[in-house]
Amino acid sequence: MISSPPKPAKPKFATRRRLIDATARLFAEHGYNGLTMRSVAHEADANLAAANYHFGSKDALVLEMLSERIQPINKRRIALLEEAKQRNGKLAPSAHEIFHSLIFPIGEEIARSSKSRWSLAQLVARTFTEPVCFIERMHQKFFSQIAKIYYQELSLAFPNAPTNEIHWHLHLAVSSMLGALAQHRRLRDFTEGVCSEEEVGEMINRLIRFVTNGFIMGINSSSAE
């Protein structure tokens, strides 16, 4: 034997990390109920008991994964929003700048995660559509604060618009964003091959413009009455 030959598939990353990454992929593809501890263990090249050893339970594993994926996006959102505010001096950011700060960070993360590119888009969208109740709780924890911030920012940008109209249109804009993220993988089929889903930036930019237009036109026609 020559000096302990390297094991054929020696894991480069810690088991914990591989488990989280495997969980992210499988959750995005199959949802919470479709994700099994056995499939996670297999995908991560780990033992079945490893996930319970490192995280305690399936719920805790998924929560840890979601927290790790979502928190950076939210931080980036706030950063971009602050950037826009400082760039404009005392002027409130425009609707386009506001929705850019909301949606663009998702595109950045999608582009960063080179492996199975659109997995993250599905993952983000799935956190909103999963029927499992503990995910709803986590979801509220992560997003209710963000929602409040964006409502306030839009109120400053449209000082003449009625309160409930801003709420309604922000709700529609966020829903559209999530729907588009969830449906994006169907773009090619839906358009019979005319449009392809390869370019992350193009899709994100189109989405930003779409919800910005829907928001502005809706708000303007409501405050014109």
Add this chain to the structure above:
Amino acid sequence: MISSPPKPAKPKFATRRRLIDATARLFAEHGYNGLTMRSVAHEADANLAAANYHFGSKDALVLEMLSERIQPINKRRIALLEEAKQRNGKLAPSAHEIFHSLIFPIGEEIARSSKSRWSLAQLVARTFTEPVCFIERMHQKFFSQIAKIYYQELSLAFPNAPTNEIHWHLHLAVSSMLGALAQHRRLRDFTEGVCSEEEVGEMINRLIRFVTNGFIMGINSSSAE
């Protein structure tokens, strides 16, 4: 004993019907994987074996339910579209009329199903986000034809717009519609009670205007270049 007293909870409808309705409610609330044959049987006041007897399998039961719920909506869509075309004579229907015919029938069905009002909205949206592959197949069967028709209609309404732009914006509009349907039950929480989800018509009308505005503005700015 006095002339056979009526059984306390004597089923008024056939078991088959009760099973389908129970399936619809539970599928909307818990998704495909969260729906169990036992929960269906319990909700429908039927025996566990009844569903397999009447439908053969869980998959067949869910497919039957989806077909029954979705087909009427699609027929109504085509009817409304034809109505708009005849009303306009030789002129192509406007974007608003087109998206009205696409979205309004959902509102009609939601209003019709008085019990658990928003269940149908969730159900429609869930057929698009469920990760189970056989649902995707059914989905394609039901919607690819409709998608083609709407693409053609929008091409007539915007003859100067590039092909791929119409595809892109129709995709965004449909995605927004689905996202809004899926997220609607969160409206109250999301807006901290400012907006409530009681009025079906208001939500549907807002949604139609939102996607119409997003579509028109996006198409116009793309063909202006």
Add this chain to the structure above:
DNA sequence: CGTTCATTGAAACGCTTGTTTGAAAAAATA
């Protein structure tokens, strides 16, 4: 080297899942 601690591994634990069975009941048909 010997000891301690963290991690892995294979097997098993209850439990729930979709589905099947065969007899009982009900309904339909003659």
Add this chain to the structure above:
DNA sequence: TATTTTTTCAAACAAGCGTTTCAATGAACG
């Protein structure tokens, strides 16, 4: 009423689930 067909029912089936157990293994340290 007698016979056939359809429908219900309780019980069981194998398979898959999350989780636990405990011995084997690895790494870290004195």
